[in-house]
Amino acid sequence: MSRYRLYPTPTQQAALLEQCRHARYLWNMALEQWSMWTPDKRPTPGYVEQARQLTEARAASGWLRAGSQTVQQQALRDFDQAVRNFYAGTHRRPTWRRAGVHEGFRIVGSQASRVVKLNRKWAAVKVPKVGWVRFRLSRAVPDAKSYRITRDRMGRWHLAFAAIPPPIPAPGTGEVVGVDRGVTVSAALSTGELLTCPGLTEREQARLKQLQRRRARCRRGSKRRGRVKAAIAKLYARAGDRRKDWVEQTSTDLARRFDVIRVENLRIGPMTRRPKPKPDPERPGRYLPNRRRAKAGLNRGILANGWGDLVARLEHKAAGRVEKVNPAYTSQTCSVCGHCAPDNRESQAVFRCAACGHRANADVNAAVNIAAGRAVSARRETPARVSPKREPQLAASG
Structure with missing residues (x-):
């Protein structure tokens, strides 16, 4: 995402926090309904039924009615998508959202394009029920169909547009x-x-x-x-x-x-x-040190x-x-001769091969093995550079 620092006024901060409370409340309510399902009961309400219940709740509650219906409906859509991702196996189970930790909401649709450039360094975004909020132009604003406003634990506000930048092209050097x-x-x-x-x-x-x-x-x-x-x-x-x-x-x-x-x-x-x-087998109820x-x-x-x-x-x-x-034994294998032994690693920073005497930084030696794609194991899944049947050659005498 393309994220920018948002600078709301004190009045706008209070309005943004109220929007965050509405989104968090509806997410937790939807999660509670979904968690109550058991195999012997009927399916829990989906997004369409929850949107109908939201209309009734807004008519009965002045607190919800004072907020933006766009923000509240989007919270239900986000939860429905989270449930779909969970059943598809791509994401974890949806969890509860806590005040002070999960502060944010999302705007999708035509309202997400209400952005105006004020000058070279500043721009403003139109937030429902809040108004125009300024943000810092640290980069060009992408053409996105949605954005998300969040507040971190430090109290800083951010604006993130859902736009994936293109990948960086390869240099073509073959390195x-x-x-x-x-x-x-x-x-x-x-x-x-x-x-x-x-x-x-x-x-x-x-x-x-x-x-x-x-x-x-x-x-x-x-x-x-x-x-x-x-x-x-x-x-x-x-x-x-x-x-x-x-x-x-x-x-x-x-x-x-x-x-x-x-x-x-x-x-x-x-x-x-x-x-x-x-557990300590000699003392029931006690435990051994586990570092x-x-x-x-x-x-x-x-x-x-x-x-x-x-x-x-x-x-x-x-x-x-x-x-x-495969990271197996990359830190114990010599990048010159391929000899693999625990004794090659003298310390955290020093690598010294016991066979050929090659000495180098231990992390750099492991990085060379990784660059070569070698994952040497104790059973020699990767063939050695020198045949193990070859007899040792004596050094020629002067």
Whole structure:
């Protein structure tokens, strides 16, 4: 999507929040009706029946009648589409929307084209029941049939037009690059480049820890707790903005420079799942240590480096040019002779082959293996470069 920063006035902010409440209320009502279905009951109401019920509810409730019917009907359409996607197996089950977290609504149809350009830097969009709201022209406004207005936890408003940009054309040089994703080094390229995703500085991390301790001492529902939560959300939003900006710039650069981009086929969801508890067989009701805190730190490192976002944006910008390679033993295999052994990895950053003595950065060595498309396993699914039947050759004497 093409997203822009929205700058509503205080009066417009209150009206936009009211629209968000209407959309969230109707989504949750539709979800409640859908969740009540059981095999021994009749089917739950669909969109047509829910739209009829919405007309009756607007006639009986002044709160709903004061809002935009376009926004409310679109919330029901969005839920109906979410249910269809769930049954098709392309999306997960629809979930409840919470205040302060899921703030937004969508406009579809002719009203989505009501955009005027004010000057070189500013434009305005006509929102039903709100009026003309200004937004920053950070790029050209696309020709879209719908847009979505959202509010993040930091309190910032955004306007996103549903327009998919065309993919970046290949340079035509025939170059192939391998990308190895890590925690210490966010992305290592087979060309030897080491890319690091920016995050919070040490001072910001100390500030975050201080605010989290302060929040633990606040009374739930108090205004002080709300101010502390807003300050914490501001730091998290800052880290997320930096990560998204790094992902966009890195993916664009790779799509413009290389014809084929090869990455590891990683399942990030299971990799960042919390470990299961280990019951103690000798003490019923007790549990053994499962290194939960260490795993939580690893999960935070994986998510903070944007592994999934980087590959997703590469697939969008370099459509059909991203190949996923089996990640098995790519970090233990020498990129020169193909020798695979755990001893080759001296440390997190150093790779030294025990067979040929090749020494290189461990992440770059893995990226070279990924670029070559090699997924060497312990059973040698990929044939070795040198025949295993060949006898060792003695070095010629001077």
